Amino acid sequence: MAPNSARTPADSLPLETETFREAMSRIATAVHVVTTDGTGGCFGATISAFASVTDEPASVLVCVNRSSRAHDAIIANKAFCVNTLDAGHETISDAFAGRGKLEMHERFARGNWTKLATGCPGLDNARLSVDCEVFSVTEVGTHSVIIGSVVDLRMREPGKSLIYIRRGYEKVEK
Template sequence: MEPLVSKTEFRNAMARVCAPVNVITTNGPAGRGGFTATAMCSVTDEPPTLLVCMNRNSTQCGLFIDNRRFCVNVLSHDHRDLAGHFAGATQDMAARYAATDWVEMQSGSFAVKDAIVSLDCELAEARLLGTHHILIGRVVGIRSRSDGNALLYFDRNYVHVPTQLGSFGG
């Protein structure tokens, strides 16, 4: 049976969906790792849970699954170069981590010091579906700042949309 939607059609459609740019980090017995992702979303607030999708062909998949922890760092528009480093422009993990300042979270994973928000997670479940692992994380800690504009990815380009600061009472 022919697929109703081709891979190319689907990719082109998803390119038209605006998403925040995140650096996902891990640190633990299996080592330190990190990658850039836009495929991240909340799952439930009771208990606080989110998911991140990671390409199964990534050499880091085993690292994230073995460490059983990760941190989602939502980047600001000032982090465009950092997003590039973690997207693979820099292969050396030490060089990726040298590109910014970090704070160690409760789980042992690292948070970008000036990220819009960092969500520290324990891996609750990992599922393989097609080309990606779906990492489901229970949020065990949060760091956030009250200013800054998120770095977004739309139409295969980084963009940012200025926001009205102070609009949320958190």
């Protein structure tokens, strides 16, 4: 559509919560578990909103729902680790998303974890683990956008990555 052309009613949908959620479900995204540990406790949550901010200094952002138990712990601990899941990690993703109503220690029992530089758990066989100290927090609606300064980074060789789209898992090899 040309920038100045008229839009027809069929071009847009009412901007309602469910419509927006459906629209966002159509964007393929990697699946991550954000973890934290420290005085605020050891917690984790499945997230999809993770991105690099800048490489100088190395920093990333995550969006975490403020109603998540992991949210307040990340803020209190001033640290988090983003673990990008591999194909075959569906049960870990589901556990940290709250499916099955597992206690937090039971969720962590789904994998092998090593404390990284900040003390946050890094999943031993994650595609990528990015360990961060909290730099800033901005509240937007139901979530907090948390920017972290990277202090430790671990990567495995390429293989199949776990992707989430249309409310289901897919695997991509690249």
